[in-house]
Amino acid sequence: MRAVLCKAFDGIEALSLGEAADPQPAADEVLVDVRAASVSYMDYLMTTGRYQMRPVLPYVPGTDAAGIVVACGERVTRFHPGDRVSCENWFGGFAERMVAREAMTVSLPANVDFCVGSTVLNSYLTAWYALVERARLQAGETVLVTGAAGGIGLACVELAHLLGGRVIAVVGGDAKAAIVRRHGAAEVIDHSREDVRERVKALTGGEGLDVCVDNVGGALFTALARLMRFNGRLMPIGFTSGEIPSLAMNLPLLKNYSIVGVFIAAWTQRCPDDASRAAETLMTWVGEGKLRPHVDRVLPLDRVADAMSAVANRSSQGRIVLQVG
Numbered sequence: 001m002r003a004v005l006c007k008a009f010d011g012i013e014a015l016s017l018g019e020a021a022d023p024q025p026a027a028d029e030v031l032v033d034v035r036a037a038s039v040s041y042m043d044y045l046m047t048t049g050r051y052q053m054r055p056v057l058p059y060v061p062g063t064d065a066a067g068i069v070v071a072c073g074e075r076v077t078r079f080h081p082g083d084r085v086s087c088e089n090w091f092g093g094f095a096e097r098m099v100a101r102e103a104m105t106v107s108l109p110a111n112v113d114f115c116v117g118s119t120v121l122n123s124y125l126t127a128w129y130a131l132v133e134r135a136r137l138q139a140g141e142t143v144l145v146t147g148a149a150g151g152i153g154l155a156c157v158e159l160a161h162l163l164g165g166r167v168i169a170v171v172g173g174d175a176k177a178a179i180v181r182r183h184g185a186a187e188v189i190d191h192s193r194e195d196v197r198e199r200v201k202a203l204t205g206g207e208g209l210d211v212c213v214d215n216v217g218g219a220l221f222t223a224l225a226r227l228m229r230f231n232g233r234l235m236p237i238g239f240t241s242g243e244i245p246s247l248a249m250n251l252p253l254l255k256n257y258s259i260v261g262v263f264i265a266a267w268t269q270r271c272p273d274d275a276s277r278a279a280e281t282l283m284t285w286v287g288e289g290k291l292r293p294h295v296d297r298v299l300p301l302d303r304v305a306d307a308m309s310a311v312a313n314r315s316s317q318g319r320i321v322l323q324v325g
Helices: 041-048 121-134 151-162 174-182 196-203 218-224 250-255 264-270 272-288 301-312
Strands: 002-006 015-019 029-039 064-072 084-088 097-101 105-107 142-145 166-171 187-190 209-214 228-236 295-300 319-323
Touching: 002 301, 015 301, 029 084, 029 301, 041 301, 064 097, 064 121, 084 097, 084 121, 105 272, 121 151, 121 209, 121 228, 121 264, 121 272, 142 151, 151 166, 151 174, 151 209, 166 174, 166 196, 174 187, 187 196, 196 218, 209 218, 218 228, 228 250, 264 272, 295 301, 301 319
Parallel strands: 142 166, 142 209, 166 187, 209 228, 295 319
Antiparallel strands: 002 015, 029 064, 029 097, 029 319, 064 084, 084 105
């Protein structure tokens, strides 16, 4: 099959289009004829060798895809050949076929196309885990999201708004303000030219944040740690700044707020039924128009380097999608 291959942990330069053997589904997996695959920062980070896990080289990158089921393992009960699905795995999506666990596969509504379907699981399921499972977000609470125009950030903005939160979106440039407002942000802070700490104080009347979803890390996380409200939840999701911050623990002690880790892979492995139900709910909401995943652009598979570059330099909004089949 045609596939993008990563032959060394050297980032984008190590990617090439070539041939790979068709994967075979395990007992609890489906084999999917991939029509579209979305590109995430995690996909890029994994090609550099700086992600939490390293696949055996060479490997096919790509976490999220959508397509048609062509075969099922003997323990699979929810899907059959011919079903339209969205699916997720650690890697394997940038190819004509990929395998995914049944628990990480969800049916596509008839009105959701493959490009949009390929953007849902990693981004919106992470947002669900952060806001619903970990933060226990309540309507009326103030939620701040950093990296708000990216794939996971934009999903967090939109889901928090749908759940009744007041959303403050932090972005890096004026060009990204419009999209986060369209997806539900009540306020926007441009950290490239504004003092985040002072703006949050002004927007919250000095009360601080109930929930903070941080995709960036570094100095921004350190600043946000001083802006949490009593009983707040500060949630690190990623470190796109390249800096993993440390924290003076007197801050959460004195303000009685919680630091809540969000690593979705651990949840989907330990609680696959919960994750599967959440994925079904999210995809239903996409079909009903309650959630509107944003596709930045659609590129052919052989332009994977362009897609990865845009994600790496954070010039994309929402998700870039590769057209595969």
